Amino acid sequence: MDLKSIEKKWQQRWEKAKLHGFDKKSEKPKLYVLEMFSYPSGAKLHVGHWYNYGPTDSYARFKRMQGYNVFQPMGFDAFGLPAENFAIKTGVHPKDSTEKNIATMEGQLKAMGAMFDWSAEIKTCGEDYYKWTQWMFLQLYKKGLAYRKEAPVNWCPSCQTVLANEQVVDGRCERCSTVVVRKNLTQWFFKITEYAEELLSGLDALDWPEKTKSMQRNWIGKSTGCEIEFASESGEKFRVYTTRCDTVYGVTYVVLAPEHPLARKLTTPDRRQAVEAYIAEAAKANEIERLSSAREKTGVFTGSYAINPVNGKAVPIWLADYVLASYGTGAVMAVPAHDERDFAFAKKYGLPIEKVIEKKGGETVLPYTEDGIVVGSYTFDGLMGEEARDAIAAHISKLGKGGKKVNYRLRDWLVSRQRYWGAPIPVVHCPKCGVVPVPEEDLPVKLPYDVEFRPDGKSPLAKHEKFMNTTCPVCGGAAKRDPDTLDTFVCSSWYYLRYADAKNSKMPFDREAVDKLLPVDTYVGGAEHACMHLLYARFFTKALRDMGYLDFDEPFKRLVHQGVILGPDGNRMSKSHGNIVSPDDYVNEYGADAFRLYLMFGFSYTEGGPWSDDGIKAVARFLDRVEKLVLKISAYKNKHEEPYGAEEKALDYARHLAISRVTKDLEAFSFNTAVARLMELVNALAKYDGLAEKNVALLKSVAKDLVLLLGPFAPHFADELWEQTGGKGFVLEQRFPVADPAALVLDEKEYAVQINSRIVLKVNLPSALTNAEIEASVKELPEIAVRLAGKTVKKCVVVPGRLVNLIVG
RNA sequence: GCGGACGUGGCGGAAUGGCAGACGCGUUGGACUUAGAAUCCAAUGGGAAACCGUGCAAGUUCGAGUCUUGUCGUCCGCACCA
Numbered sequence: 052m053d054l055k056s057i058e059k060k061w062q063q064r065w066e067k068a069k070l071h072g073f074d075k076k077s078e079k080p081k082l083y084v085l086e087m088f089s090y091p092s093g094a095k096l097h098v099g100h101w102y103n104y105g106p107t108d109s110y111a112r113f114k115r116m117q118g119y120n121v122f123q124p125m126g127f128d129a130f131g132l133p134a135e136n137f138a139i140k141t142g143v144h145p146k147d148s149t150e151k152n153i154a155t156m157e158g159q160l161k162a163m164g165a166m167f168d169w170s171a172e173i174k175t176c177g178e179d180y181y182k183w184t185q186w187m188f189l190q191l192y193k194k195g196l197a198y199r200k201e202a203p204v205n206w207c208p209s210c211q212t213v214l215a216n217e218q219v220v221d222g223r224c225e226r227c228s229t230v231v232v233r234k235n236l237t238q239w240f241f242k243i244t245e246y247a248e249e250l251l252s253g254l255d256a257l258d259w260p261e262k263t264k265s266m267q268r269n270w271i272g273k274s275t276g277c278e279i280e281f282a283s284e285s286g287e288k289f290r291v292y293t294t295r296c297d298t299v300y301g302v303t304y305v306v307l308a309p310e311h312p313l314a315r316k317l318t319t320p321d322r323r324q325a326v327e328a329y330i331a332e333a334a335k336a337n338e339i340e341r342l343s344s345a346r347e348k349t350g351v352f353t354g355s356y357a358i359n360p361v362n363g364k365a366v367p368i369w370l371a372d373y374v375l376a377s378y379g380t381g382a383v384m385a386v387p388a389h390d391e392r393d394f395a396f397a398k399k400y401g402l403p404i405e406k407v408i409e410k411k412g413g414e415t416v417l418p419y420t421e422d423g424i425v426v427g428s429y430t431f432d433g434l435m436g437e438e439a440r441d442a443i444a445a446h447i448s449k450l451g452k453g454g455k456k457v458n459y460r461l462r463d464w465l466v467s468r469q470r471y472w473g474a475p476i477p478v479v480h481c482p483k484c485g486v487v488p489v490p491e492e493d494l495p496v497k498l499p500y501d502v503e504f505r506p507d508g509k510s511p512l513a514k515h516e517k518f519m520n521t522t523c524p525v526c527g528g529a530a531k532r533d534p535d536t537l538d539t540f541v542c543s544s545w546y547y548l549r550y551a552d553a554k555n556s557k558m559p560f561d562r563e564a565v566d567k568l569l570p571v572d573t574y575v576g577g578a579e580h581a582c583m584h585l586l587y588a589r590f591f592t593k594a595l596r597d598m599g600y601l602d603f604d605e606p607f608k609r610l611v612h613q614g615v616i617l618g619p620d621g622n623r624m625s626k627s628h629g630n631i632v633s634p635d636d637y638v639n640e641y642g643a644d645a646f647r648l649y650l651m652f653g654f655s656y657t658e659g660g661p662w663s664d665d666g667i668k669a670v671a672r673f674l675d676r677v678e679k680l681v682l683k684i685s686a687y688k689n690k691h692e693e694p695y696g697a698e699e700k701a702l703d704y705a706r707h708l709a710i711s712r713v714t715k716d717l718e719a720f721s722f723n724t725a726v727a728r729l730m731e732l733v734n735a736l737a738k739y740d741g742l743a744e745k746n747v748a749l750l751k752s753v754a755k756d757l758v759l760l761l762g763p764f765a766p767h768f769a770d771e772l773w774e775q776t777g778g779k780g781f782v783l784e785q786r787f788p789v790a791d792p793a794a795l796v797l798d799e800k801e802y803a804v805q806i807n808s809r810i811v812l813k814v815n816l817p818s819a820l821t822n823a824e825i826e827a828s829v830k831e832l833p834e835i836a837v838r839l840a841g842k843t844v845k846k847c848v849v850v851p852g853r854l855v856n857l858i859v860g
Numbered sequence: 861g862c863g864g865a866c867g868u869g870g871c872g873g874a875a876u877g878g879c880a881g882a883c884g885c886g887u888u889g890g891a892c893u894u895a896g897a898a899u900c901c902a903a904u905g906g907g908a909a910a911c912c913g914u915g916c917a918a919g920u921u922c923g924a925g926u927c928u929u930g931u932c933g934u935c936c937g938c939a940c941c942a
Contacts, residue, residue: 260865261864261865262863262864262865262936262937263864265863265864265865265937266863266864266936266937266938268863269862269863269864269937269938270937270938272938272941274941274942276942291942292941292942293942294941294942295942306942346940348940372940373940373942374940374941374942375940375941375942377941378941378942379941379942382942383942384942385942386942390942391861391940392940392942393942458941459941460938460941578936578937581937582937582938652872652883652884653872653873653884653885654872654873655872655873655874658866658873660872660873661872663871663872663885665871665872665884665885665886666872666884666885668885669884669885670884672898672899673884675899676899723872723873723874723883723884724873724874724875724882724883726883726884727873727874727882727883727884728882728883729883730883730884731882731883734883801879802879803878803879805878805879805922805923807922808922808923810879813879845922846922847922848878848922848923850878850923853878853879854878854879854923856878856922856923857922858922
């Protein structure tokens with residue numbers, strides 16, 4: 052069979068029959084199967100796309116054949132830095148390169164033979180899409196979930212531009228490897244922290260990979276501790292955050308982050324010079340230095356003292372950049388006896404160390420950071436760990452100086468980018484009225500084409516006079532637009548909602564359409580999005596729910612990560628490794644079906660692994676074998692249903708076992724074992740076909756089921772065989788075979804007979820026997836009887852259908 | 861340092877606590893061929909055998925690749941978060 056030509060033929064027929072769309076009128080249960088949409092930065096689909104979309108499409112086809120009304124849309128995450136960087140390098144406008152790439156990829160995606168519903172296609176760079184991305188921004192702004200503040204961002208001094216966090220790899224610019232510095236800019240943020248608790252607690256109920264959930268938990272970083280208010284001798288109050296309030300009597304100094312608002316205020320005149328120098332030094336420190344835990348700690352004394360509220364003791368106030376301004380209160384109490392960092396710092400600067408915790412039943416070596424018995428701490432001596440913390444927190448609370456406090460590591464999401472190729476932020480800056488949101492009826496704020504996007508440290512849009520100059524929607528006076536664009540992750544935070552109603556020009560989506568299709572039942576994509584896209588999308592869903600636009604809590608009920616296909620050398624495929632495998636070469640040689648089938652068979656889906664083309668020949672051979680066998684069987688003229696004996700029963704058993712296992716495996720995304728079951732069935736069928744006398748009716752019936760089973764795996768191939776063997780309609784319209792439990796009951800089962808847990812022999816026994824009967828018949832076996840002679844059987848373990856274990860004294 | 865995952869033939873990989881290595885690749889032998897390719901058939905964890913085998917060491921169990929503890933190694937994520 053010439054797979055390539057039949058693939059084109061079937062793709063055309065499917066399209067003509069509109070076979071693949073979601074049926075809005077259908078009564079069947081809906082199933083929303085979604086793959087993460089493609090990013091059109093490269094011109095072509097790579098192996099990773101095929102690996103994500105091919106097997107998932109097989110799952111979708113399987114569910115469709117099972118009777119679900121499957122919705123499987125596809126689109127393009129088309130804004131973003133790679134297109135812009137490509138433009139900077141080559142001068143090709145991002146819009147032009149993106150549109151060209153999308154056109155190519157659309158063609159390739161269709162050639163894959165996936166049942167994407169192209170009527171719902173979306174491209175995030177289209178005005179009809181980013182209009183609604185801007186609308187989302189406005190809703191969040193209205194709700195108080197979008198705000199502007201000055202913040203440090205990643206700045207690449209060589210590229211003269213701000214970088215997204217994900218573009219900073221180990222503190223260096225992803226493109227030029229220059230060390231990134233921090234720079235304060237006024238930025239837009241989304242208040243994702245408002246949902247920290249729900250984003251955390253909601254994870255428990257999700258059918259997601261444990262690893263991904265744990266990464267999100269980690270990222271959200273909930274910590275339960277205590278806030279304690281200290282006051283300087285001059286009366287300035289500030290709070291510290293600690294998880295170890297049981298050590299509060301051991302505080303010998305406090306530390307503020309250099310960026311702390313009180314840092315300068317608390318500095319005495321004689322310390323002014325040193326402190327200013329330190330603050331300047333800390334601000335200059337680059338990401339690598341600042342993030343390194345191995346780095347020696349530095350700090351400076353402010354000259355002021357703070358009063359410890361629990362014991363009235365005055366302790367020096369220091370500044371040090373090992374305290375982060377953005378976490379907790381930006382200030383900590385230092386207990387060098389019981390914290391490694393404080394200990395190192397105290398040693399270096401000669402600060403006192405006071406032990407207030409003792410190891411239970413052992414020598415206390417400082418710094419001692421484990422839980423222990425409280426000593427030298429007022430009435431709390433003798434308490435331990437959690438008990439001590441509860442008591443001391445209650446005490447602090449009673450003093451009115453703070454109390455228990457939950458903190459999250461999660462920060463608000465910085466969404467503004469000083470970049471061209473993204474959705475413009477829909478606000479106007481008016482000299483009179485301040486920040487004014489663009490009225491919804493004026494959306495979209497169009498992204499102009501003729502922009503100088505070469506980086507020079509300012510937002511490219513800022514240089515576009517026509518774009519920037521506008522009138523204030525409130526007072527009508529002259530005003531400026533916001534020159535920044537939105538992070539592309541904003542676009543992808545709601546695209547799964549837009550698919551449900553992709554062509555709506557009045558709303559981002561109709562509530563009814565979304566209610567009908569969402570949430571996504573199965574979402575498949577790379578694990579690298581664990582703490583970005585997958586978190587942002589959850590946030591959007593919850594925010595939209597609270598604004599009344601939808602009525603569910605989580606966007607993705609079930610999540611599957613495909614593994615990564617590595618180069619043949621075991622490294623990630625990359626130009627620098629020179630190990631890129633092009634899917635096109637294989638698709639041209641073996642066809643899309645064989646290529647997809649190999650991706651399913653050659654790897655454990657969630658693991659991935661190094662590419663090897665040995666296996667692709669094997670699956671091509673398998674398809675060939677199936678074709679010959681099915682066509683041969685189909686050509687048998689007679690249709691007699693005789694004989695029907697043990698051989699026939701075995702074949703029927705093989706069929707139903709395959710059906711049952713394939714069904715289970717597909718459900719679990721265990722594609723490699725599913726294909727193995729098909730191979731077993733083919734082996735059984737070929738074996739039976741080799742018999743001299745055979746039941747042709749049974750053969751034909753099993754061959755027919757085989758073709759149906761193959762439908763999700765090799766869709767073009769299956770349709771071709773289906774047609775050639777007289778099938779009506781498309782395989783996709785047939786019912787996926789259902790295993791008959793009766794056929795799976797065998798008359799006899801093979802038992803492993805063990806004596807003292809060692810296998811002695813194997814024996815076939817009728818399935819109908821009770822455990823006692825099994826035990827009795829095993830004991831009667833001559834070989835067993837001999838071995839048991841003169842011994843007592845102390846115990847007999849029978850595992851029905853499996854084994855018998857005789858424990859002999 | 862913290863968190864997560866994983867260590868099984870020559871290779872990719874299978875195994876609800878119950879016959880380890882399904883399925884496939886590769887290899888070997890055979891058939892068909894002038895010959896090769898393709899195809900088909902058979903064998904294939906190690907060992908002559910008793911037996912031994914799931915990184916290593918213990919433990920629980922009638923029974924452990926699977927559960928528990930420790931240990932070594934690999935991969936991934938986070939990392940001065942007080």
